[in-house]
Each structure stands twice: as C-alpha cells, then as structure tokens.
Amino acid sequence: MSQLILTGVGEANIRIERDADLTLGDGDVLVTLEAAPVNPADFLLANGWYGVQPRIPSVLGSEGVGRVVSVGPNADAAPAGKRVVILPTYEQGTWADQAVVPARNVVVVPDDADARQLAMLAINPATAYLLLGRYVDLKPGDWIGQNLGNSAVGQAVIALAKRAGVKTLSVVRREDAAQQLRDLGGDVVLVDGDDLGERIAGALDGGQLKLVLDGAADATVGALAAALESGGTVAAYSSATGTAAQLPLGDLIYRELNLRGFWLINWIRSAPREEIQRVYSELADLVAKGVLSANVEATYQIEDYQAAFDHARKPGRAGKVLFTF
Structure with missing residues (x-):
C-alpha cells in the first residue's frame, strides 16, 4: 500500500510511504480507499496555517470514500464490508490506498453512487x-x-x-x-x-x-x-x-x-451522532440521484502526487482534482 506522509511542517515535507504498518485499535476500522480529493484545507494544514495543527508524522488528506474491510475488536461492526465516507476530523488521512479510521468517523453511503462524487461529499456539500x-x-x-x-x-x-x-x-x-x-x-x-x-x-x-x-x-x-x-x-x-x-x-x-x-469541524465535533448520520445520508442520497455533483477536472494516481498538487493550484481550474485508487 502507499500513503502520503507529512514528515515536517511545510508542503516540501510531503513524502510517499509504502508498505506502512496498519494496526487497528479497538475502536478502528480499516478502509480501502476508492477516491480522495485535493482540497485547499489540506495545504493549509500541511503548512501549519489551519484551525488544527498537523501531527508529525501524519497521513494527509481530509476526506474520501472507500470500503470497510476490517474492524477492530470493540468497533461497531455495522459498517463491515460497506462503502463509507470518511469525515474530515483530521484524525486520519485519506491520501492512501488504505486508512485506519476511528469507527465514529465513517458514515455508510450507497453503493450505486459515483465514487468520485461521494469522495467530495464530506466537506463542501455538508x-x-x-x-x-x-x-x-x-x-x-x-x-x-x-x-x-x-x-x-x-x-x-x-x-x-x-x-x-x-x-x-x-x-x-x-x-x-x-x-x-x-x-x-x-x-x-x-x-x-x-x-x-x-x-x-x-x-x-x-x-x-x-x-x-x-x-x-x-x-x-x-x-x-x-x-x-x-x-x-x-x-x-x-x-x-x-x-x-x-x-x-x-x-x-x-x-x-x-x-x-x-467551520464544519466544529459541527462534526459537537453534533449528535444521529444528526451527523442523517445529514450525510441525505446528501449521499442526493448524490446517488444526481441532484448533487461537482465538476471533476482530473484524477491522479498517488504516485503522481506532485502533478496533482500543481494541477489543484492551477488558476482558472474548472473542477476538482482527485486521487483515485
């Protein structure tokens, strides 16, 4: 597996890491990623200019979509085998083939929706x-x-x-x-x-x-x-x-x-779990029905992360840039 790691404050310290040890904690789930967008907040975080400070080292990427392939011993087993969106709590990163995520930070979403659109669901539509x-x-x-x-x-x-x-x-x-x-x-x-x-x-x-x-x-x-x-x-x-x-x-x-x-993160931190699930389930249903969508200008493999970053900063860009896995 591959993931993008921040080894020090500043974008120059982003590195690709392979064959990382992914150990699940009691309340974690293992998610195999399908897609994850490149957002301005990701660069702000990497540079230490965001509302949360980066942990060094840490996996980058604020949101994404994938499938739960394993659950920790004390995690809610309900998402096992299901497609989920990962909430942007910055407790985990999504620029990775696989990610260990606290079970409270995933919400089950439909299988019949476009994965690229679901990958962009957690921040902007919410x-x-x-x-x-x-x-x-x-x-x-x-x-x-x-x-x-x-x-x-x-x-x-x-x-x-x-x-x-x-x-x-x-x-x-x-x-x-x-x-x-x-x-x-x-x-x-x-x-x-x-x-x-x-x-x-x-x-x-x-x-x-x-x-x-x-x-x-x-x-x-x-x-x-x-x-x-x-x-x-x-x-x-x-x-x-x-x-x-x-x-x-x-x-x-x-x-x-x-x-x-x-700031969306304040709502995620304070809202009842039932409210969070209701909002994201409603938005995911609108994505599945084609009511909600955002333009995608380009997708990249994680190995081409520098090209993806350059494209994401391109003036006049007409759509989002995503990593797909």
Missing part, C-alpha cells in the same frame, strides 16, 4: 447544507446571495437551494464561470466589476436577500450585504483573500447585520 439551514428560516421564493459561486460549496448551494425553491444570486470573477453556474441552475449570476452593487439591486428588482454566504472575504461581500435585509446574516465560511470578511461599517451598525463564522 458546508452548503448547514449554511443554508443554520442561520435563517428560508422559505420558497426567498433570495440568498453568495460570492465564490463557482466553488464546490457555491455549486452545492445552488443545487440545494434550487431543490428547496430558494433563489440564488451568485457573484463570480469570470464570464465562463458565470455561464457554468447558469447552466447549473443559478437564478442570477453576476461577474464582479464596476457597479456590482447597482447590478445586484437591479437583479433583485426591489427585493432583498435573506442571507449572504461569504467565501471570498473581498469587496463583493459588501456589495451583497448592501442588498441584505436589515438584521440579516452574513455567514463567512472561508477566505480566498486570507483576510477577514469586509462589511461596510454603516451596514454593520445602522442596519444591525449579523456576521457569523462557520
């Missing part, structure tokens, strides 16, 4: 699902706004909102990305640029946003916030710029907007 459900009681016909609309989270937001009858206004940086989202069912897709605020107001035609989702932390969140109802919520879940969300002071104070941060 983030989109929770962002849409935690802060505002959205009703059919309501409008939400988001930047970074062509990201995997943004695409999942559009799919889930469309299913619920909620309308989406998405902001992207390029016209080709805008057309991609229109083809996916985005109600309004705007390209960032001059007079963005005016174009947002014109598209809403007197309406207001009920919720704004911020993944970019750039000036676009201010333009979206200007169209948010008074007392409304901006939920920040990432920062493409590496800075904090930029809300206009007048909107924040005089219209009493709420700025909320969201």
